[in-house]
Amino acid sequence: MLSRVAERMYWFGRYLERMENTSRLVNVNANLLLDLPWVIRHVWDSLINISGSADIFFEKYENAGERNVIRFLLADESYSGSLICSIRMMRENVRTTREIMPSEAWEQINEFYLYARSDVQKALRRKGRHEFLDDTISFCHQITGLLAGCMSHGEAYNFIRIGRNLERADMTTRIVDVGCMNLLTGKEDIPETYDNILWMNVLRSITAYQMYRQHVQDRVNGEDVVEFLMKDVTFPRAVAHCLGELGQCVSQLPRNDHPLRSMTRVQRMISEMDVPKLFENNLHDFIDQLQVELADIHGQVAQTWFDYGPPVQEQNGQTQTQLQK
């Protein structure tokens, strides 16, 4: 398989996952808002923190109110992490590798892209938001299902899965991080009921609530939630599970020494993680370190399969960087 194609499949996987995550995050928080009238400001700017783009945001917008945050996350064409950009980049990666996927997938992706472009504005108002985000999430599932059912589970598919699971692990760590920050910093003025609701919200942001409930019988509390989202190997959005998936995909690919090594390191980090102890003081630092390690896996994947090769002068990575950014 061509390196360039592998790279585009990988990014396709990432963007598809990012679309779903962003939609879910906005949807869940819009719901939370209805429960917690007093915490309005708090909720919306925590979404900006989760996206890791506070700098970019405050360069363009005065305040992190609902309207601005929603526009930024969903419809801002100039912010590369927005939903509409993810959709465009997802499509672009497929458009340039159409021969790899079943043609039905391309038809559906193209159709959804056209729909999203014309309808994303509706999501800026509360009335149409839920429907649009639901449609986006359903679309992601539809494509994921179509590929699972109709695309050979070979190399191309593995690269999509690698992209998906790295993006997913990254998102889960971000959500946990921000969840903890919110709670830890304002501990004394948050009554316990709301503490409870906020943790439920963290879980809901990544559809983990029900699965968590089945898994943990005790009432919702921070330590258990973090333990679950980091270490559970069966829940698809838990970091440990994502790493397991990554390991499976990577071990099926040729010349996988370096990525495999860097992944094993992260896996060990997760399994040796002492949640109760970290909860006491430096959970945030730990997650920072974890994100650095996840970025390293990305680097290893790229170096091994995308950007290797004899030193050829003419190779310019311009088109590729454009696609990623």
Add this chain to the structure above:
Amino acid sequence: MKFNRYPVNGFYDELITSGRRARTSAGRLLQCLKKMDQADLQQRKEAAELAIKTMGITFTVYSEGENIDREWPYDIIPRIIPLREWQRIEKGLEQRLTALNHFIDDIYNDQKILKDKVVPASLLKTSSNYRKECQGMKPVFGVWAHICGSDLIRDRDGTIYVLEDNLRVPSGVSYMLENRKVTKRVFPELFEDYNILPMGDYPSHLLDTLSAISPRPMDYPEAVVLTPGIFNSAYFEHAFLAQQMGAELVEGSDLIVGDDDCVYMKTIEGLSRIDVIYRRIDDLFIDPEVFNPDSVLGVPGLMRAWKQGNVALANAPGAGVADDKVVYTYVPEMIRYYLDEDAIIPNVPSFSCADEKQRKHVLANLDKLVVKPANESGGYGMLIGPQSSGRQRTEMARRIKASPRNYIAQPVITLSTVPTICDNSIEPRHVDLRPFTLQSDRTYVTAGGLTRVALVKGSLVVNSSQGGGSKDTWVVGPEK
């Protein structure tokens, strides 16, 4: 819809005779259209547009800055060609490509046809598509042009002419195939009634053609499609063909020529050897070491690898020498010279501006003739005399005098028409036809081709880059 006011006077219509009767094989289609009212027709038209949109059938227009992709323009009423007539055309196309390949092979080797003065030697010196770098090459089977797209037109008396041979990187075949798919969605009932020759096997014939010219004898040679990339107007087609053949779609930067003069592609397993390249990049851009040094589309060293016989290129570099509108005027002589046969499909009578007498005639009759640059494609730089302004004619006269070798002129052929859906009615619009011919150890002609239609009333320009649309083309056999 009624056809009793359909204006057929003066033109040859492909479906309706001048007496307003249905031509052979067109009866059922017309009956079906007659039964539909405006709303039905509109509904089918919309269904087709939706299909094209969701199938993502697009083409790209060079001048359109940001929005590079446009939906493919398509008219739902098909054009019909009876099988018997088609069989003659098919023979004619085979004959023509065979002669053209003889010519190219001769030009780059012994040049007998020049020595025998059938074609003037001066023609070669001034041809911008002649590549001296190819001199002495002997591609397998003597075939240089493996894929040819011929433009056919029909005059008002019903005669079919060859207007152009496209031997460089002819495009359109994917649209031909996609048009058929769309028509099947729009008129499924007609496919039950009619015996329409299928055309969907083109990609497998293309793969066979490419495999046959592999320099390494093996069961599954590695063939790839080389594209200039997403911004090329025919990118859709490159991706489509690669997908249909199960071949890799590569860009120049994916390929490397090694010290062993073999071509490799960069894969996740490391470098992997390539045998055949279906290249959709013009000669001058394929290898910056030999041709345009600024090209970033090509592969440095590719010509070296080709000359060493380590990789096959389709079409071979230099094949365009026969795809020159002045060389075109000699094709009937070539057919006689190499095959000892008369041309089955005639050329459009042409005047070569390089010849002084003919040039005078052309300059005196610019308002009646079509003037074409010898080496352009896509309808660029053309003058259609009767529809031109005085200023355009003065400008053309200046250009002809400046470089006579670069221009030919032809009488205006009033292209035949096919009923086409226009705002609220069905009206005749002019069409041409581009069938595709493949040649290696065998020759294959598509059943039908891409029918292009000039959507503007009275217009004869069918190029999609200039407001043309397309139709499905049915070669129809005896009824079931």
